[in-house]
Amino acid sequence: MHVGLVVLAAISATGYGLADPELRKVIFALVTAVPIVTYLLALGARHLTDRLPWLAAVAGLGFLTVGTVLWPDWIPEHHFGSAEGSTTDLVMASAHLVFLLSAASALRRHGRTDPGGLIDAALFGLCAAGPLWEWLIGPHLGPAATDLGKALLLSDVLVLAAVLGCLIRIGVTARGARGPLGYLVLTATLTLANDVVAVLTVHGSSIWTAQIMMLAYLTLAAPAVLPTAPLITEPGPAPAGVRHPPLGWLGAALCANPLIAAVQAIRADGPASVVLPVSTMIVVPMVVLRLRLLSVQRAAAEQTLAHQAHHDDLTGLYNRRHIVTRIDEALAALDRGAITEVTVLLCDLDGFKPVNDRYGHQAGDLVLQTVAQRLTAAAGPDSAVGRLGGDEFVVVQCGGERLADRIAALVGEPIEVPGGIVQIGASVGAATAWPGDGGDRESLIARADAAMYAVKARPATPATV
Numbered sequence: 001m002h003v004g005l006v007v008l009a010a011i012s013a014t015g016y017g018l019a020d021p022e023l024r025k026v027i028f029a030l031v032t033a034v035p036i037v038t039y040l041l042a043l044g045a046r047h048l049t050d051r052l053p054w055l056a057a058v059a060g061l062g063f064l065t066v067g068t069v070l071w072p073d074w075i076p077e078h079h080f081g082s083a084e085g086s087t088t089d090l091v092m093a094s095a096h097l098v099f100l101l102s103a104a105s106a107l108r109r110h111g112r113t114d115p116g117g118l119i120d121a122a123l124f125g126l127c128a129a130g131p132l133w134e135w136l137i138g139p140h141l142g143p144a145a146t147d148l149g150k151a152l153l154l155s156d157v158l159v160l161a162a163v164l165g166c167l168i169r170i171g172v173t174a175r176g177a178r179g180p181l182g183y184l185v186l187t188a189t190l191t192l193a194n195d196v197v198a199v200l201t202v203h204g205s206s207i208w209t210a211q212i213m214m215l216a217y218l219t220l221a222a223p224a225v226l227p228t229a230p231l232i233t234e235p236g237p238a239p240a241g242v243r244h245p246p247l248g249w250l251g252a253a254l255c256a257n258p259l260i261a262a263v264q265a266i267r268a269d270g271p272a273s274v275v276l277p278v279s280t281m282i283v284v285p286m287v288v289l290r291l292r293l294l295s296v297q298r299a300a301a302e303q304t305l306a307h308q309a310h311h312d313d314l315t316g317l318y319n320r321r322h323i324v325t326r327i328d329e330a331l332a333a334l335d336r337g338a339i340t341e342v343t344v345l346l347c348d349l350d351g352f353k354p355v356n357d358r359y360g361h362q363a364g365d366l367v368l369q370t371v372a373q374r375l376t377a378a379a380g381p382d383s384a385v386g387r388l389g390g391d392e393f394v395v396v397q398c399g400g401e402r403l404a405d406r407i408a409a410l411v412g413e414p415i416e417v418p419g420g421i422v423q424i425g426a427s428v429g430a431a432t433a434w435p436g437d438g439g440d441r442e443s444l445i446a447r448a449d450a451a452m453y454a455v456k457a458r459p460a461t462p463a464t465v
Contacts, residue, residue: 013211025072031214032065035221042224050233053106060099067092081198085148093152106233110170119290125165129158164188177231180223190216312387315372323386339398343432346448349391350425363417374410404428427456
C-alpha cells in the first residue's frame with residue numbers, strides 16, 4: 001500500500017505538471033475522489049467499525065470534490081491563496097469545516113482517555129500558527145485580499161494547526177494506530193503547507209499548490225485501508241507514563257501571540273494583526289476548559305486519597321485506623337447519652353488458609369471480598385464494618401438486634417471461586433459497652449477478642465474446600 005501510494009503520487013504530480021490546463025482540472029478532480037473511494041470501500045467491507053465519523057468524512061470530502069468540479073479554476077487561477085472572501089472561498093471553507101468536524105468526531109474517544117493532553121496539544125498548535133501567519137502568510141497577501149478572506153484563511157490555518165497538534169499527541173498515546181495516524185499527520189502538514197505555498201506563489205505558477213494539495217488528498221486516502229485503521233476511532237486505555245508538557249512550555253507558547261502584538265505596537269509600521277483577537281477568542285475558552293479539567297482531576301484525586309486513607313484496598317471496608325476511630329466515636333456518644341449501647345463484634349474466618357493453599361491467592365481474595373459483602377449486608381447501614389487485616393473483620397454496632405449468629409450463618413454459605421465451590425466458617429465474638437461502664441476501646445476489643453476465641457474453641461463442623 002505504501003509503495004502504491006508513492007507510485008500514484010508520482011504519476012499524479014508528473015501528469016499534472018505535463019498536462020494542458022483542461023486536463024489538469026480533470027486530474028485534480030479525480031485525485032480528490034480517491035479518498036472518497038477508499039473510505040467507501042473500507043466501509044463496505046466492514047473494515048471500519050465506527051461508521052458514522054467515516055461517513056461524515058466522506059460527506060465533507062464529497063463536498064470538496066463538488067466544489068472542485070463547480071469551480072475548477074479556483075487553484076489554477078490563484079483564487080486559493082488570494083483570500084478574496086468570494087462565494088467559492090466560503091463554500092470550500094465550509095466543506096473543509098465539515099471534514100474537520102468529522103475528523104474530530106472520529107477522534108472523540110481519545111479525548112476520554114487523554115483530555116488534558118489533547119487540550120495542551122491543541123493550544124500548542126494554535127500558538128504556533130500565530131508566528132506562521134505573521135511571518136509567512138500575512139505579509140504576502142495581495143491587494144485582492146479582503147477582511148472576510150483573511151478571516152477564512154486564518155481560521156483554516158488555526159484549526160489545521162490545532163488538529164495537527166492533537167494528531168501528534170494521539171500518536172504518542174495510541175501506539176497501535178500510529179500507522180494511519182502518521183498519514184493523517186502528513187495530510188494535515190501538507191494542507192497547512194499548501195496554505196503557505198498558495199499565498200507565496202499567488203503571483204507565480206499554481207502547479208506547486210495543486211501538487212501539494214493532491215498529495216494531501218492521497219495521504220488522506222491511506223489510513224482507511226491500513227489494518228490498524230479501526231484503532232483510530234476505538235482507542236485502548238492510555239499507556240502509563242505518558243506525561244503532559246511542563247506548564248512553563250505551555251505558558252511560553254501562550255505568550256507567542258501577545259508578543260507578536262507587542263512587537264507590532266512598538267514598531268508601529270503597519271496595521272494591527274488579526275491574529276491576536278482571533279486566536280484569543282479560541283485560546284481563552286480552551287485555557288478555561290483546561291483549568292476546569294485540572295480542577296475536576298484534583299477533586300477526584302483528593303476524593304480517591306480520602307477513600308484510600310479510610311478504606312481497605314481489597315474489600316472496600318473501613319481499614320484498621322478508621323474502624324478504631326469509629327469505636328472511639330461510638331464510646332464518646334455513649335458517654336454523652338446519645339446512644340444506649342455499643343457492641344463490637346470480632347469475626348475470624350475458619351478454614352480460610354486451605355482455600356489459599358488449594359485454589360491460590362486470587363481465590364482467597366475473592367472469598368474475602370464476598371465475606372465483606374455479606375458482613376455489610378448483615379450489619380446494615382447503621383453499623384460500621386472494617387477489616388483489621390488478613391481474615392479478621394470487625395463490626396461496630398450501636399444498638400439493634402444481636403448479629404453474631406446471623407453473621408456466622410451468612411459467612412458459612414458456599415462461595416464460588418475459580419476452580420470450585422468453597423465453604424468456610426466464622427468465629428464471632430461480641431462485647432457490649434453500656435452507659436457508666438467506664439470501659440475504653442482497648443478493654444472492649446479485648447473482651448470481644450476473648451469471646452471470639454471462646455467460640456473458636458468449640459467443636460465445629462469442618463470447613464469444605
